[in-house]
Amino acid sequence: AADKIRLIPQDFLAELCEQIIQHLNRKIPGINTAELCQRIQTSGVDINIGDLAKIANTLSFLFSTAARNNLSTEELVTTLGSGVSTLPKHAVQVIRHVWNEQGKAIAVSEDAGNMATVGQFVDMKWKLGVAMSSDTCRSLKYPYVTVTLTVADPSGQITDKSFEMTIPQFKNFFRQFKEMASVLETV
Amino acid sequence: QLVSALHNLTRHVVYRGLIRAEDILCLFPENFHQNLKNLLTKIILENVSTWRNEAQASQISLPRLVDLDWRVDIKTSSDSIARMAVPTCLLQLKIQEDAALCGNNPVVSALTVELSKETLDTMLEGLGRIRDQLSAVANK
Numbered sequence: 001a002a003d004k005i006r007l008i009p010q011d012f013l014a015e016l017c018e019q020i021i022q023h024l025n026r027k028i029p030g031i032n033t034a035e036l037c038q039r040i041q042t043s044g045v046d047i048n049i050g051d052l053a054k055i056a057n058t059l060s061f062l063f064s065t066a067a068r069n070n071l072s073t074e075e076l077v078t079t080l081g082s083g084v085s086t087l088p089k090h091a092v093q094v095i096r097h098v099w100n101e102q103g104k105a106i107a108v109s110e111d112a113g114n115m116a117t118v119g120q121f122v123d124m125k126w127k128l129g130v131a132m133s134s135d136t137c138r139s140l141k142y143p144y145v146t147v148t149l150t151v152a153d154p155s156g157q158i159t160d161k162s163f164e165m166t167i168p169q170f171k172n173f174f175r176q177f178k179e180m181a182s183v184l185e186t187v
Numbered sequence: 188q189l190v191s192a193l194h195n196l197t198r199h200v201v202y203r204g205l206i207r208a209e210d211i212l213c214l215f216p217e218n219f220h221q222n223l224k225n226l227l228t229k230i231i232l233e234n235v236s237t238w239r240n241e242a243q244a245s246q247i248s249l250p251r252l253v254d255l256d257w258r259v260d261i262k263t264s265s266d267s268i269a270r271m272a273v274p275t276c277l278l279q280l281k282i283q284e285d286a287a288l289c290g291n292n293p294v295v296s297a298l299t300v301e302l303s304k305e306t307l308d309t310m311l312e313g314l315g316r317i318r319d320q321l322s323a324v325a326n327k
Contacts, residue, residue: 131246
């Protein structure tokens with residue numbers, strides 16, 4: 001991953017590092033790797049989302065370990081230097097700068113929230129539609145519900161998952177959630 | 188050639204949504220054998236709604252929800268906090284990719300998500316709004 005990091009322009013790398021630190025600080029639910037990757041690609045850099053995800057994971061691990069061990073900026077840079085000798089100079093500069101500005105603020109959190117072994121639910125978007133016609137049926141009139149769940153996976157990266165439900169499925173879906181809510185109330 | 192012709196006939200009936208015997212009967216050419224024509228129409232009529240449902244089920248679509256499992260847990264302690272009682276919800280959705288793309292081996296992926304009480308309430312609100320929309324559309 002170190003050689004891929006040299007591809008990322010400095011300001012995008014800084015943005016990635018900031019998102020990682022905000023995520024570690026529980027200020028944002030996750031790191032928007034997909035969106036960042038698209039913007040980097042639009043600027044002309046040829047990087048794929050898998051590589052960007054690996055880089056994000058490595059940086060996240062780096063920052064969280066440094067936070068737990070209370071490393072100062074100099075200690076962090078020294079560790080970087082000894083561990084990863086092939087990191088390009090501009091990358092080290094960015095990491096050093098971001099850590100200097102915001103690293104100390106990473107609270108070793110008391111909050112129960114994050115034994116994140118499964119994805120964390122971030123957002124739900126929905127759409128109610130009617131399929132009017134298809135190549136097999138000219139007059140369909142088939143109603144369906146489309147849902148997009150935004151989930152932050154255990155490493156913090158945000159992904160979207162979309163799926164469709166028929167109306168009976170949706171009614172069951174709704175019923176299950178009401179059950180869950182009432183169990184959560186009484187527990 | 189016979190199979191192909193029958194296939195075209197049935198597809199045409201399903202496409203046009205023909206459900207009355209007269210509409211199907213007039214598809215046949217004039218000098219077609221009378222009894223055969225009636226028999227074919229009868230068979231087609233019996234099957235038309237099954238075929239229509241199948242067409243609806245296999246049309247192109249986004250991945251479909253096939254199963255939903257959930258569980259409510261209480262977190263009692265962790266390496267950073269010795270005692271707590273935080274209720275949390277674990278949800279597993281099984282999603283099947285578009286059947287038309289997968290042929291006979293549908294790919295089912297599982298999405299496991301954790302929800303807190305707040306996120307669950309937000310979700311319920313969204314779902315309630317869908318339900319209201321559905322009733323509004325149904326009443327039109």
